[in-house]
Amino acid sequence: MSTAVKLDMMPSKDISDYAEKVLLNNPFENFKIENYKYAQLHKSITSNVSLDEFKADLSSISSVKNIKLSDTSDIDLLSDLNKWNFNNADSYFRVNSILERSSKKIDLDLFREEIVCLDLSLFKENIHLLKASDSPKTLMINNSNLSEDCARSIILNLSENAKLNIIHYNISNSKSFLYFEINQQNNSNIKFLSFQSNNIHTRNEFFASLEENCSLDLYGLNIHNYGVNDNYSFIQHMKPSSQSREVFKSIVKSGAITNFQGKIYVDSIAQKTDGYQMSRSLILDNESKANNKPELEIYADDVKCSHGSTVSKLNQDQVYYFKSRGIDEEQAIKILQKAFLVETLEAIENTQIKEYSYSLLDSRL
C-alpha cells in the first residue's frame, strides 16, 4: 500500500520527491486535490460501459497534412518541470505527463498547408508545438479511440502576431487525460474548439497565459459521453488589453456525469482585460448529472469579466411548440439539442471542418 501524496502545493513542492512516490504506483490512485474534485481519476469508470459505434473519420476533410514522426524532434521538458508560470494553480496532469512520457517538438511554421493534423494515436509522447507565422491556419488534433493510463501534455507557444485555429476531436476514447498549455505572446489570436463525444472517462485541462492585446476563444462541445467527462480551464491575463471568451456546452444522458470547472485570473497589471466564461449543461434524463464551477480571481481594477453557468432540462414547452406544428417529439428533441450546441460550431472558421463537425454532430443527436 502506498501512502497518500498531498498535491495541494504542486508544483512548487519538491517534484522529485513526489515523483518517486507517485510513479511507483498507479498515478491516479490516492489522489485528492481541489481542482480534480469531480474527475474521479482514482476510480475505474470504464469497466461496465461499452462505447457506441461512433467514429470520427477525419479523412473526409481534404488537403490535410498529417504530422509524421519525421516532422518532430526530441525536446526535454523534464528539466523545466519546476518552471511553470501559472499563478495559484495546480496541474497534476502536467507533472504526471512530463514524468511519464518523453516529449517531441513540432515547428508548425514548417508546414505550408492550410490544415495540419496531429493524430495522437501515432505518438506516445508529449507534444510541444511552436508557431510564429500565419500558416497553417488550422491545427486538427485527432484524439480518438485511445485508452491511456497517464496524462499527456500538449503545449503550444504562439509568438507575437501569430494566429491559429484549433479543433480537437475528442471522440470514442475509453480513457484520455490531456493537459493543454497555451502561451500567447502579444497580439496573438487563438480559436479553439474541443468536440467531445462517446468517451467514457476523460479530462481535458486548458491552461492559457495571455500577454498584451491577445484573444483566446475557447469552446467546448460535449455531447453524449459515458462515465465521467471533465473539463478544466485556467485562463490567466498577464498583460493589458487581452480578451478571452469561453463557452462550454454539454448535453448528458444515460447516467453520465459532465463537469466544467474554470477560472479566469487577471494579474494586477492586466488592465482592460475582457474575460467571459459561460458553461451550460442540458440534462436529458434523471440519472445524469452536470457540475459547473466558474471562478474569478482578479487583481486589476479596470477590467470587464463575467461568468455564468446553467444546468437545465429540456424545455417541455418548446417541445410542445414543435409538436403543435406537426413535428414529432424525436425530431423536436434533436433540433433543440442542436440549437443548444450550435453556438460552439459556429465558431469554426474553416468551412470544410465546420461542415464535417456539423455532420458529426447530426449523426450523434
Added chain:
Amino acid sequence: MLKINNLHVSIEGKQIIKGLSLSINKGEVHALMGPNGSGKSTLSYVLSGKEGYEIEEGTIEYNGKNLLDLEVDERANAGLFLAFQYPMEIPGVQTSFFLKTAINSKRKFLGMPEIDALEFAKLIKSQAEDLGIGSEMLKRDLNVNYSGGEKKKQEILQMSILKPDMAILDETDSGLDIDALRIVSEGVNKLRSEQNSFLVITHYQRLLNYIKPDFVHIIADGRIVKSGDFSLALELEEKGYEDISKTA
C-alpha cells in the same frame, strides 16, 4: 368538423372548464369571447393536446375521430392549428428552418416528398410578404427578441403555410397595431373557405369587423353562457360581460 360535448377539464385539481359544449362545422367561423381567466386558453390548449390537463368528463370529436386519442403532432398533421396567445421563443433555431421542418412534417404525413429548396423559398417569400414579414426576420431565431406583434404575425405565417382545416386563434389580435390587425385579418380571410373552420378567441369587436364570424359565443367560468351571431359582439361591446351574463 369539431364537436365538443360537456367538457370538464381541471389543472392540478382545480376545475377550469365546467361543462362546455360547442360544435363547429366545416367552413364556419366562430368567435369566442369572455372575461380574463374564464378558460379560453385552457380550451385551446386542450384542443391542441398540451400535457397537464385532466379531462374529467366529456368528449371531443374531430372529423368523426376521438381527438383525445391523438398526440399533439398527430392533431397538427390532421389539420388542427393553434395560434398561441404567447408564442414560445426558440433560441438557436432559425425561423425559416423551423417553417421548413413543419412543412416537411406535414408532407411526410401526407406521403409527399420533402419540399424542394426553390419551391420552399418561393412559398415562404410570398406568404411572408403578404404579412409584411421581411426576409431578414426569417433568418433570425424563432420568436427570439420578436416584438409582441411580430410574434403574432409569425403565428399567422405558420398558419398560412400549413393551411389547417381547423384553426384556433388565441387572442392573435392582442398587441397588434391597427395596420397589423388588418394584415393579419386578411391572412385569415385568405385561408377562409368552405373547407376550413376557425375558432377565433378575442376580447375585441375590432377584429371581428374584419373577420366576420358566423357565430359568437360568450364563455364565463368555464362554460358557454350565451351564443348568437355577430350582433352579440356588438351588444357585448356596449354592455360588457356582466350585463350579458345576467341576461343569459
